[in-house]
Amino acid sequence: MRQICLLLFLGFLPQFHLQAQQEEEFAPPMEVAFEKVYLHTDRPHYFLKDTIWVKAYAWSAVAGEGLKPSNSRTLYMALKNQKTGESLFQTPVLLDEGMGTAQLALSDIPAGDYVLLAQSKAMADWDSAYVFQRPIRVSEVGAVALVRSSDSMQKPLPYQNGLRIGFNLTEGKYQLIIDRSTEQADSVFQLLGLQHGNPLYEQILSLQEGKNIYSLDPENFLPGLADFALVDELGEIVAERPVYFHPQAIPSLKISTNQQTYRPRERVQVLLNVLDEFGEGLEADFSVSVVDSKQVSWPADMSNIVTEMELGAALGRDFDFTKLLFGQENSAKEINDILANEKSRSALSNFNQQTEKFLWSGTGFKLKGKAMDKEGKPMSAGVELEFLMYPEQGLPIMASATVGENGTFELEDLFFQGIASVVARKIENKRKRTFSEILESHQLTFEPLDLPKPSLNARFEASNEEDSLDDIRRYAVIRNNRLDQRVVELDTFTVQRQPWTFGRARDTNELTSWANVVLDVEEGMFDHFNVFQYIQGRVPGMIIQGNINDFANPPAVFFRASHLKLISRNQGQEEIASSGAGQTENMGGGAVFLLDGILVDPKLVATIQMTQVKRIEVFNNVAGASAVAGMRGGMGAVNIVSRQIDPNQARFERNNVAYAQGYNQSIPFPKLESGDLEKDVFRTNWNSTVYWNPYLGTDFEGQGNFEFVLNDLQSEMKIIVEGMSKTGQPIFGIHTILVEE
Known part of the structure; x- marks a missing residue:
């Protein structure tokens, strides 16, 4: 059981009595209490050889201020098999002001249930098992439905050391109901309330046996999750529970289009209007996807940025909060009933394990690797390596590392996008700057930082495809996803072409033989x-x-x-x-x-x-x-x-070049041209994701707009909008339009 100093809280916490409040200075808060991450994907399930389009949001719960853009520059993302935990794809994502974009081509990934995971360094520092998880289904052509775990969320509220903290909401007033059993001999406790690591509530209680009821003023808390704890006279935490405040404080998003019904290949104009709880406009950043509802099943209880940023991130497992967070009557009570048996990651017992200030990750990402000798055995521990990296974009990078056990090494604070060509050599004498010959490519292997195995409780299940896809569309989807099977092999022949050479005679190498023009430069x-x-x-x-x-x-x-x-x-x-x-x-x-x-x-x-x-x-x-x-x-x-200026300068060939993966290099989503419906089934565009844009936003009045062109589908289209306001409020909305000829 975690020990905390009772006097610390008594000396610095403000006294919130039942009817009156005495103002005192707060204890200096921790700079960051908790980091939350969310990945918006264009849809929840995909067909073979599809592409997953991703917008990443990373925000930190700052003490006394709410959510702020994360200071982290790197988010590690991985796609793993839901059952085995095997990684099929791993990449770092570059963050700017808490946001980043990426895409993942499924290529040869087989049909099955997968999980898309994401973790920042601050999350790993808090708890190595703390990751964002999103279920991803890859399937053959057909609709799929999300099926959740059959485990019941509602369980009897258990006692913790003879105490249990209940919650009640009547006529808009919050009440904590603390039940003390005969098992608990002590009667005097300190009740503490924290939010984002900031102490907001403190009261010394004398508990009678049975139920003890205390009123809470929700105005003393920020919207979102708060953690309450009972501490005994020895400073030990004896009972805890989370409470959710102000579900009505979630901003409203209105999505409107210039018309409700469209023709295929017609241009759609969309207006966004974001208002806070007081009706004032909010400046925000968004990502938008438009999907075919007949090919894409989007369950009502699918987690979104609101449910994750408000509750899901801190609870560590999947819950159906979607309906409860969007203005339903008694939603606050229903949410807190679900939370009754939970312990959040930001609870006092968890929070007390953390340091007073997170050490932020540096300006770049970490890359792990393994070095081998020429015989294929791990290089000896203590060997120093020097690396020269040539990114596709940006200037060359110099780095060094010391080999550890089993030939492993780590390179930190790397900063490049896409693929980098890497040349490495051993440092034989650091003082005299003498080096060994350059390593060959097979002696180096690189891999990104690995993430924990998925523990998601949700899974996907296929439904009857004939209910949603006609024969023509099914054929078109199969055609689009199996293009490699349409390759026609022709007889091969060789054409030899002599390269043109200007100037004096040249030296040749393996690249020169392919050149069409060679320019020799006279010294x-x-x-x-x-x-x-x-x-x-x-x-x-x-x-x-x-x-x-x-x-x-x-x-x-x-x-x-x-x-x-x-x-x-x-x-x-x-x-x-x-x-x-x-x-x-x-x-x-x-x-x-x-x-x-x-x-x-x-x-x-x-x-x-x-x-x-x-x-x-x-x-x-x-x-x-x-x-x-x-x-x-x-x-x-x-x-x-x-030119080799130094005749003793090390020379290297292509077999000395290894390759390392940098930040995921984001590319734009393909654009469509407006026009007439394409009726030739060999030329139609019936892709299930019609539009994706991760770079949209609203102005300070909460107004924003965008437009896109429909493809050749005649269907019901869903416009899904997710984002974060500049003041740290998650925003979500769905709008439906009809497309028919």
Whole structure:
């Protein structure tokens, strides 16, 4: 049983008597009492090879202030099998002002029940098992229904050390009913009430045997969960229970559309209006999904941002609070009846275990890895490694780590998005700065921080698909989700093309053989040029868009065959930008850049002077660019071969390059063009998620708007809106429209 100092609370807590209040100074509160996380997904279940679109919200319960955006910059997310706990996907998500976006392509993940988990460092510091959990069902074509655990939530209120704390709400007044049995010999106790780690209530009680009733003024508490505890004269906590205040304080969200019925491929205009309990507008940030209700089952008791931020996060297991939190009569009493047998994570006995101030995670994420020797055995403990990382975006990163047991190591405060190419070597003498040869790629493996196994009580169950899908739609969904089975294999043939070479004879490497154009740079001839100045006008069919002298925003490079793709992509990008869809950096793409065979950010390329460049290799067709840059090379690639200034400088080849996953690199949701209904079943768009936008918001008057284009479905569409106000209030709403020809 946890010990706390009785005098501490007596000396600093304000005295809330039954009828009068004496004002005294509060004890200095903890900076952060509790961190809450919520993931808004575009829908709760998916078909094979679908994509899960995610908006993450991370907010901290600050003492005396309510919810504030988390200071954490990293949220760790994982998709795990609900039964086995096996991880199928793990990634860090970059947070900005408590929000972040991500997407997860299910690709080859089989049908089954999964759980999407999320945890910040502050959550792990509080309790390693404390994670947000959301059930995800992956299925064949057909509707699914959410089925909850059959365990009853209502149980008789048990005694704790001969005491039990009951709750009653009559005529809007809150009452605590403390029942003392003959088992408890003591009669004098201290009643403490805390919220977000801040002490808000204290009373010395002399309890008689049987029921003792005490009134509570809800105005003394913030909306949300509070924790009450009885402490004996020895400072031991003998009984606890949570209480929920002010369910009516949840903001209201009104969703309206320019009409109620639409045609397929028609544009829908949506207005949002958010008001607080006093009818004043609230500025807020939102994420919105539009889904087909015939393909997507959205149960009424599905947890949402309101139920999770208000109660679910602190209770640690799944409850059906959805209906109770939205203005039903007697909802406060019903919620507190459910809470009677629960202990929240922010209870005094849990809170007392924490330090006075959370140590925030640094500016980046943590990456775990394992180093092996050339024989495949774990590298010896104590070996120091130096890493050079080349992210797809951003400048190179230097890092170091010491190998621990079984060859494991950790890199902290990393900050890059997407994939980074990694080269590592052993430090043989740190003082003299001497190194071993560069490690080969098979000697390094990386994995993100692992999350606890899921413990969710909810599961999904398939229902009869013929009740909701006709034959045409079922065929279309199967077609969309099994595109790989439509690949037609043709006879292969080889075309050999001699690369064009300018200047003096060149050295060759494994990339050069794929190059379409090779520019050998004569030493000392173009020292005042940067790379973009040098290649301008030297490569047939190359188009450079942007200022070649702007290092902060370097130009994009395109080739004649890929330039038409840019026009259509940029049109979509303008639509996203006009709707406030957030960052879409490098949307047009263009050619990717490599430095000595490693993918790098064009901003790094812009800083390279030609004195450091030996050769430039250009890959302007799909075959060559894909060979050196994979799928990212679809619009061409440029490889810059640097000069070795130091003849003893370490050299590395592609077999020395390992790959590490950085922050999830968010991409925009595909846009649809308005027009006529597409009746050709081979060209129709019947995707169950019609629209997804995680970057919407309302102004200081609580007003916001957005628009989207419907696909070819004729169905009932649900518009689901979730978000947080700038003042820390969760907001949720659903609106339905009808689509018919």
